[in-house]
Amino acid sequence: MSQAATQDNDLLDAVFAALADPTRRAMLGRLARGEVSVSELAKPFNLSQPAITKHLKVLERAGLVNRSRRGQQRPAVLNPERLDEASRCLEAYRQIWEANFSRLDQLLAEGELPSPPDDPA
Amino acid sequence: MTTQVTRSGDRELVITRRFNAPRAQVFDAFTHPEWVKRWLHGPEGWTLETCEIDLQKGGAFRYQWRGDKGEVMGMSGRFLSVDRPEKTVHTEIFDEDWTGGETRVTTAYFEEGQGTRVEMTILYASLEVREGAIESGMADGMEASFAALEATLIQ
Numbered sequence: 001m002s003q004a005a006t007q008d009n010d011l012l013d014a015v016f017a018a019l020a021d022p023t024r025r026a027m028l029g030r031l032a033r034g035e036v037s038v039s040e041l042a043k044p045f046n047l048s049q050p051a052i053t054k055h056l057k058v059l060e061r062a063g064l065v066n067r068s069r070r071g072q073q074r075p076a077v078l079n080p081e082r083l084d085e086a087s088r089c090l091e092a093y094r095q096i097w098e099a100n101f102s103r104l105d106q107l108l109a110e111g112e113l114p115s116p117p118d119d120p121a
Numbered sequence: 122m123t124t125q126v127t128r129s130g131d132r133e134l135v136i137t138r139r140f141n142a143p144r145a146q147v148f149d150a151f152t153h154p155e156w157v158k159r160w161l162h163g164p165e166g167w168t169l170e171t172c173e174i175d176l177q178k179g180g181a182f183r184y185q186w187r188g189d190k191g192e193v194m195g196m197s198g199r200f201l202s203v204d205r206p207e208k209t210v211h212t213e214i215f216d217e218d219w220t221g222g223e224t225r226v227t228t229a230y231f232e233e234g235q236g237t238r239v240e241m242t243i244l245y246a247s248l249e250v251r252e253g254a255i256e257s258g259m260a261d262g263m264e265a266s267f268a269a270l271e272a273t274l275i276q
Contacts, residue, residue, distance in 0.1 A: 019256045022219045028256075029249025090126055093255050096164050098124040101138045103160040104150055108142040 015082070018062035023047070024055050031065060031078040041076060131248040134255070136241040144230050147237040148206035151228065152176050162186070163194065171195075178202055182211070198223070206230055221250040 018024055023045060030041060042052040056076055059065040063082045067074045125137045140147050150156045154172040161169050163186040171185035178200055185195040198213035207230055212223045225244040230237055245251040 022217065022253075025219065025253035025256060026221070026249070029247070029253055032249060032252065090128075090255055094124055094126040097126065097136055097138070099165065100161050100163070101124055101140075103162065105140065107156070107159055108140055108146065108150065 014058075014062040015064065018058050018064055021055070021058075024059055027052075027055060027059065028064060028078065031076060035068070035075045035077045037073060037075050128251070129242070132245050132251055134243045134245070134251055136243070137238065139233060139236055139238045141236045143235075144232050144237045145206040147239060148230050151230075151239070152203075152205075152209065157184075164188075167194070176200065176203055176205075176209075198226075201225075220254050221246045224254075 019028075026045070027041060030036060030044065038049060038052060038056065041056070042049050045052065047055075056065060056067075059076075060067065064079055065076050066079050068077055123138070125135075127135050127137075129135045142150075150160070152174060153176075154174050157174070158169045158172050161172075161184075163169065166189040167186045169184060170187045171183060174180070174182040180200045180203070181197065182200070183195070183197045185193060187193055195216040196213055197216075198211050201210040201212065203209050208228065210225065210227045212225050214220065214223045224246070227242045227244075229240045229242075231240065243251075243254075245254060
């Protein structure tokens, strides 16, 4: 594997890991509505600011969030480019369903499913 | 026709698929536990180990999947309406509530030539929650879809 591909894989791993946590997914949801301060971001969660900052760092490492600098403040902002890539996961989601439906195709084709006992048709 | 997944409005996700089988049979394959268990395995490497469905208005259901590393994923819900073989409407929620509360799922079965088109419309609590669900779908389906994703991302 090329070095570039390895780096991309590492980044992809970071994205998956970042998205695996429900709090971080909810944080992304809030960030999708616009730039927000860390204290603002912490509000809907029953979490301390350090805990939120820790989650933010995971999101930053995955490239999903950037921290801008405004005087003393460092509001968090969504990285739309990265999210574009993440939106491709609709395809991954689709593939899960397709794999399941393909199995059903096979069952239907094999006539494996007996008629229901009280078939009114 | 392979599976289509599309966003609809701000809060809905629509999953559409055609099957080469009569409508009543497809309806039953989606609503009878012994049949659902045969195909709704979830993400790659998982199986549906528990499936209980009380198929009637107000009836409850419970699905529980198990991953190949012993992970467990459960979901419960209740039917708001059951009209065999045209339509069911139910609410559902995963044990680890990653959809910010219940979602409402309308499953419609349309006769299409010799086959049946199934259209599942999932209504989420908000746009953010819908996007989160799609993303976690990616995380769950990581192994199954990794090669495809890799191909897309590494161009």
